[in-house]
Amino acid sequence: MIVTIDGPAGSGKSTTARAAADRLGFVYLDTGAMYRAIALAFIRRDAEGTPDEARAILPDVRVDIRYRDNDMRVVLDGEDVSGTIRTAEVGNMASQISALQSVREKLLDTQRRVGREQAEKHGGVVLDGRDTGTVVFPDADVKIFMVADARERARRRLEEYQKQGEDVTFESVLREIEERDEADRTREIAPLKRADDAVELDTTSRSIDEQVGFVVNCVKAEL
Numbered sequence: 373m374i375v376t377i378d379g380p381a382g383s384g385k386s387t388t389a390r391a392a393a394d395r396l397g398f399v400y401l402d403t404g405a406m407y408r409a410i411a412l413a414f415i416r417r418d419a420e421g422t423p424d425e426a427r428a429i430l431p432d433v434r435v436d437i438r439y440r441d442n443d444m445r446v447v448l449d450g451e452d453v454s455g456t457i458r459t460a461e462v463g464n465m466a467s468q469i470s471a472l473q474s475v476r477e478k479l480l481d482t483q484r485r486v487g488r489e490q491a492e493k494h495g496g497v498v499l500d501g502r503d504t505g506t507v508v509f510p511d512a513d514v515k516i517f518m519v520a521d522a523r524e525r526a527r528r529r530l531e532e533y534q535k536q537g538e539d540v541t542f543e544s545v546l547r548e549i550e551e552r553d554e555a556d557r558t559r560e561i562a563p564l565k566r567a568d569d570a571v572e573l574d575t576t577s578r579s580i581d582e583q584v585g586f587v588v589n590c591v592k593a594e595l
């Protein structure tokens with residue numbers, strides 16, 4: 373079974389997808405982590421994220437997904453960067469380079485291959501991202517589109533950054549989230565949008581447990 377969860381930054385996708393996968397005995401595939409890994413490769417080469425740079429950089433970059441006890445790790449050129457990619461700087465670069473066709477093409481095959489392999493091995497996979505229900509798996513069995521009020525999403529992101537010791541303010545996180553959503557929604561290739569057959573879940577005033585329960589119930593209804 374293929375389950376997709378798409379939505380804007382901070383809507384609760386990754387926490388919910390991970391927990392729902394756990395509860396169902398499925399595995400979790402975070403497609404944003406793959407864009408972040410490529411973004412890190414750009415940052416490490418002091419690149420700004422232009423199409424010309426992408427042409428030069430992408431052939432030398434390798435992004436792999438590995439599972440350790442069902443825990444997804446993202447590997448950049450042989451190095452596990454799962455922790456390193458969780459910064460605002462990498463997120464902003466990911467947003468920029470994810471609009472490039474060459475970057476999306478590079479990751480699409482891996483997302484489909486890993487998704488299918490893991491679904492076969494474990495009975496199901498839960499993907500999260502922006503286009504997993506529209507482009508990566510348009511025939512997914514269950515599609516969820518998560519939304520939440522921007523201020524609530526900024527509050528959640530701020531908490532995550534503070535836990536990692538990043539020095540950011542609520543206003544800067546809110547601005548970052550709004551800019552990122554606008555860029556993700558309005559880009560030409562694979563923009564963030566709800567698939568026609570996706571169920572919308574507003575998480576603004578829902579607990580994580582409720583969100584996970586909602587996804588698990590949607591999946592069980594299809595089993």
Ligand code: C5P
Nearest residue numbers: 403404405407466467470501502503556
């Ligand atoms: O979800 P996360 O914040 O880790 O994603 C980082 C960026 O990667 C997003 O802002 C978005 O621009 C991009 N992305 C994407 N398509 C996906 C997942 C993420 O374009 N399926």
